[in-house]
Each structure stands twice: as C-alpha cells, then as structure tokens.
Amino acid sequence: MNRRKLSQNAAFSLFWAAGIMSVLIMAVVVGYVLVKGLPGISFDFFTTSPRGGLSGEGGIYSTIVTTFYLVVVTLAFAIPPGVGAAVYFSEYSGSTVGSLTGKLVDLARFGVDTLAGVPSIVFGLFGYAVFVTAMDLGFSILSASMAGACLIIPVIIRTTEDALKSVPSGYREGSLALGANRWETTWKVVLPAAFRGISTGILLSAGRIVSETAIFFVTLGGSYRVPHSLMSGGRTMALHVYYLAMETRAFDRAMSTAAVLVGLVVVMNLGINTITGRITGKQR
Amino acid sequence: MNKLETEAKGMSTQNYSLFYGGFKALNRISIQIPSNRITAFIGPSGCGKSSFLRSFNRMNDLIPGVTTEGKVCIDGRNVADEDVVQLRKKVGMVFQRPNPFPKSVFENVAYGPKLHGVKNRSDLAVVVEKSLKRAALWNEVKDDLHKSGMSLSGGQQQRLCIARAIAVEPEVILMDEPASALDPVATLKIEELMNELKANYTIAIVTHNMQQAARVSDYTAFMLTDENRAGNLIEFGTTKQIFTTPSDTRTEDYITGRFG
Numbered sequence: 001m002n003r004r005k006l007s008q009n010a011a012f013s014l015f016w017a018a019g020i021m022s023v024l025i026m027a028v029v030v031g032y033v034l035v036k037g038l039p040g041i042s043f044d045f046f047t048t049s050p051r052g053g054l055s056g057e058g059g060i061y062s063t064i065v066t067t068f069y070l071v072v073v074t075l076a077f078a079i080p081p082g083v084g085a086a087v088y089f090s091e092y093s094g095s096t097v098g099s100l101t102g103k104l105v106d107l108a109r110f111g112v113d114t115l116a117g118v119p120s121i122v123f124g125l126f127g128y129a130v131f132v133t134a135m136d137l138g139f140s141i142l143s144a145s146m147a148g149a150c151l152i153i154p155v156i157i158r159t160t161e162d163a164l165k166s167v168p169s170g171y172r173e174g175s176l177a178l179g180a181n182r183w184e185t186t187w188k189v190v191l192p193a194a195f196r197g198i199s200t201g202i203l204l205s206a207g208r209i210v211s212e213t214a215i216f217f218v219t220l221g222g223s224y225r226v227p228h229s230l231m232s233g234g235r236t237m238a239l240h241v242y243y244l245a246m247e248t249r250a251f252d253r254a255m256s257t258a259a260v261l262v263g264l265v266v267v268m269n270l271g272i273n274t275i276t277g278r279i280t281g282k283q284r
Numbered sequence: 285m286n287k288l289e290t291e292a293k294g295m296s297t298q299n300y301s302l303f304y305g306g307f308k309a310l311n312r313i314s315i316q317i318p319s320n321r322i323t324a325f326i327g328p329s330g331c332g333k334s335s336f337l338r339s340f341n342r343m344n345d346l347i348p349g350v351t352t353e354g355k356v357c358i359d360g361r362n363v364a365d366e367d368v369v370q371l372r373k374k375v376g377m378v379f380q381r382p383n384p385f386p387k388s389v390f391e392n393v394a395y396g397p398k399l400h401g402v403k404n405r406s407d408l409a410v411v412v413e414k415s416l417k418r419a420a421l422w423n424e425v426k427d428d429l430h431k432s433g434m435s436l437s438g439g440q441q442q443r444l445c446i447a448r449a450i451a452v453e454p455e456v457i458l459m460d461e462p463a464s465a466l467d468p469v470a471t472l473k474i475e476e477l478m479n480e481l482k483a484n485y486t487i488a489i490v491t492h493n494m495q496q497a498a499r500v501s502d503y504t505a506f507m508l509t510d511e512n513r514a515g516n517l518i519e520f521g522t523t524k525q526i527f528t529t530p531s532d533t534r535t536e537d538y539i540t541g542r543f544g
Contacts, residue, residue, distance in 0.1 A: 098348075
C-alpha cells in the first residue's frame with residue numbers, strides 16, 4: 001500500500017517538475033528577450049526603416065510591411081488548394097476506397113504527411129531553383145510566398161482535415177436526408193461547423209510564415225527597403241533579426257526586433273486560444 | 285379505392301434484399317406500408333430494421349459497397365429510378381440522436397426549404413412558424429428563433445429535427461429510434477406528436493422499445509435474423525393483432541420477452 005502511494009507521489013512530482021521546467025524555460029527565453037529588447041523600442045522604431053550598413057541603425061518599418069505582405073500573399077496562395085484538398089480527402093474520397101482513385105488518394109495523403117515533415121530550407125532551395133531562377137521571378141515577395149505556400153499547404157491540409165473529421169456525421173446525414181447533395185452539405189453545414197478548427201490551422205500557418213527564416217533567406221533576398229510590388233524583394237522581421245545579429249554591430253536592435261516578434265507571436269496565440277476556447281464553450 | 289390504387293399509394297417493397305459487400309443484411313422483404321398510419325418495426329439488435337428504414341430514402345447509397353435486389357416503391361415508383369434529391373424531399377427522416385445543425389432554430393428549419401428554392405425571407409418565416417407549430421415546439425422557441433438549435437434540451441432538439449423534416453413537406457417521415465436518447469417525459473411528447481402527425485404523413489418508426497411500438501403504432505412489423513444473420517420480415521399486421529394474437533411462435537417469443 002505504501003509503495004503504491006510512494007510511486008504515485010514520485011510520478012506526480014516528476015510530472016509537476018516537468019511542467020514547471022517547461023514554463024521556466026519559456027519564461028527565461030521570453031524574459032531575456034524582453035529585458036534586452038524592450039528598452040530599444042520606441043515609436044520611431046516602428047515608423048522608420050533600417051538604414052542599412054554595418055551600424056544597423058534605423059527602425060523596423062519596412063520589415064513589418066514585408067512580413068505583413070508576405071503573410072497575406074502566402075495565405076492567398078495556400079488556403080484554396082490546402083482547404084480544397086482537405087475537403088476532398090475528408091468529404092469526397094470515402095467512396096473511392098478500393099478503386100484506383102482510392103490508391104491515388106492514399107498516395108496523396110502519404111505525400112502530404114511526408115511534406116509536412118520536410119525541413120523548410122528544402123522548400124527554400126526548391127523555391128530558389130524554380131521560382132527565383134527558372135521562372136526568373138528573382139528575390140521577390142512572389143517567389144517567397146509561393147515557396148512559403150509549399151511549406152504551409154501540408155499543415156493547412158492536415159489541420160483542415162482534422163477539423164472536418166471532427167464534425168459529427170449526424171450533421172451530414174441530417175443535411176443529406178433533407179435532399180441536399182454532397183457539395184451543399186459540405187458548403188452549408190460541414191465547413192461552417194469546422195470553421196473555427198480551420199481558422200486555427202490557418203493562424204498557425206501564418207505564425208509559421210512570421211517565424212521562418214531559412215526559406216525566405218533564399219527566396220526573398222534581404223532588401224531593407226519598403227516593398228512596392230509583388231516583385232519587390234524584402235526582409236521579414238525574423239530575417240531582420242538574423243541580419244542584425246550576424247552582419248551588423250547592432251545586437252541590441254536585433255533583440256528589440258525579436259521582442260516585437262515575440263509580442264506578435266503571443267498575440268497570434270491568444271487569437272488561437274480565443275477561437276478554440278469558443279469551440280469548447282459552444283459545443284458543450 | 286380499388287386494389288390497384290391502394291398498392292400505388294404509399295410505401296412498399298417487393299422481394300427486397302440488401303447486401304453490404306458480400307454480406308446479405310436483408311433477405312427478400314415484401315411489405316405494403318399503409319398510408320397515414322404509423323408502422324413500427326421491431327426486432328432484436330442487428331436484425332436490419334434501420335437498414336430497411338434507410339432503404340426508403342436511399343441513405344444506404346452513402347455506404348460504399350452496398351447493393352440491392354428487388355424493389356422499394358413509393359407511390360408505385362421504384363426509388364432507385366427517382367432523383368435522389370426529389371426522393372428525399374418526399375421522404376423525411378428523423379435520426380436516433382437529435383442532430384440539429386449548429387445554426388439558429390430558424391436556420392435549422394429553413395435549411396430544407398432554402399435548398400429546394402424558397403428564397404423570400406417572409407415566405408421562409410411562414411414555413412418555419414408552421415413547421416415549428418406542427419412539431420409542437422413553437423411555444424417554447426417563438427421568443428428567440430435566433431438562438432442556437434444546440435442550446436435546446438434533447439427532447440426539444442428532436443422536435444426541432446422533426447420540424448426541420450416537416451418543413452420540406454414530405455409525404456413520409458422515417459424515424460430511426462427517435463426517442464432512444466431521450467428521457468421518458470420527452471419521449472412521451474414525441475409519441476403524442478407522432479399521433480398528431482399521422483393525419484398528414486405516413487410514419488415508419490424503428491424502435492427498440494416494445495411498449496413504445498404498442499403505444500404509438502397502428503401496424504407492427506417484426507423482423508429477425510435467420511441462420512445466415514440476414515434480416516427477415518417474420519410477421520406484419522395490425523399492432524393489436526401482433527401483440528395479442530401473433531401467428532408466428534417467434535413473434536410470440538419475442539413479444540413475451542423470451543429472447544431479444
């Protein structure tokens with residue numbers, strides 16, 4: 001009896017320690033970045049562009065603009081095929097089990113799962129070879145967003161498919177039994193019911209675009225100017241952190257930029273929490 | 285009404301068999317279901333009652349590998365030849381678990397009419413009110429038609445699903461154990477409602493609960509699996525006859541609770 005109680009307590013303490021540890025690590029990292037970075041942040045920091053050169057002076061205005069454009073354009077490329085493929089996998093491919101189409105669907109699913117695990121720099125090299133060089137789009141928001149789309153499409157497919165699968169089959173039956181066809185059922189009942197899950201996946205993907213560096217290093221270039229079209233190059237905030245830290249003397253500004261980045265990620269995660277919080281609140 | 289007309293009206297099957305892949309789930313079932321009456325299908329679990337019920341609105345089509353033999357007719361026409369959208373407009377269905385859409389009460393009921401072309405907001409409002417009244421739910425929801433259908437109680441949700449089915453003006457309502465997830469009070473309400481609805485609709489109900497079959501139905505069909513686990517129709521007659529003087533000993537054994 002005592003042994004059992006002892007092992008229970010031991011296990012409990014271990015898990016507790018593990019929990020504390022993970023929170024501590026996060027607190028130290030975020031705290032360090034904030035302590036070092038916050039003093040350098042001012043209104044001017046947001047409204048002026050980097051001046052370039054070894055000194056690393058200037059703010060981060062152009063990198064904010066670039067990040068914003070890149071996220072929007074990448075999502076525009078990635079959402080239609082990502083959500084579309086997930087709808088096909090979840091809602092339409094069921095009747096193909098056992099047929100040749102069914103085998104192709106299995107192959108496609110396997111492909112998606114594999115792509116989701118490929119390191120981002122591989123997508124970067126692909127983007128550099130195909131979009132930047134072969135298609136002659138150069139270092140540009142267009143090249144970078146297409147490469148970025150390749151990176152997040154598997155993520156969007158997976159999260160969307162999970163969201164669609166968690167929609168109770170009773171909704172579909174109810175709709176079909178009223179004379180709706182499969183598309184009407186998907187569009188009017190299943191997608192709205194899965195909306196929150198799908199948005200969560202999309203927000204997570206947007207976060208990925210904000211935080212990736214390697215893939216954009218080789219597709220977006222590193223121009224610190226404000227982009228004026230899809231064909232402009234640029235640097236995102238995350239890339240700017242890298243450039244500041246590695247190629248200038250302004251390590252403090254790298255920290256300040258990182259602090260802004262951390263703030264942005266926190267805001268996005270709060271957004272996700274509100275969305276998923278509403279799911280559980282509503283379905284109860 | 286002559287004999288031919290009677291046969292042309294309502295639902296019937298002739299030598300109807302249903303297969304899941306190589307497995308025969310229903311074996312040569314022939315039945316004539318009377319119009320504007322409640323017909324109950326009873327029998328032990330796995331005897332094919334639900335599969336049989338789902339044959340009338342072709343819900344089995346959704347399952348890969350299902351094949352059928354024989355005929356299922358509604359108003360004298362083979363359902364296999366009908367446009368499935370038109371068929372399901374004519375044959376409504378209420379499911380075992382209440383399954384309102386995660387939309388407002390209004391949108392739940394308006395869903396079917398919208399699909400079938402009613403666009404005008406005031407026309408929809410008329411249909412919604414009429415359907416909710418017929419489903420005996422109007423008084424409980426009329427003050428807030430825009431609250432979520434999911435926020436209603438289980439019994440209210442099931443009546444909402446009945447209203448949703450009625451809204452497309454079907455001739456037939458199929459009910460697959462509509463009260464099995466409900467408490468006794470909500471069950472009673474559904475049963476009272478069925479009694480009112482049969483004036484306008486032909487109702488077929490699958491139920492596990494023999495008391496329920498005895499209480500609500502006019503006709504009862506008893507189904508049982510044979511040695512190959514295929515569902516057979518053993519006996520069909522007025523509910524009174526089935527429950528008091530069954531002609532088949534297996535029916536009698538089941539009714540008196542000797543198995544099942």
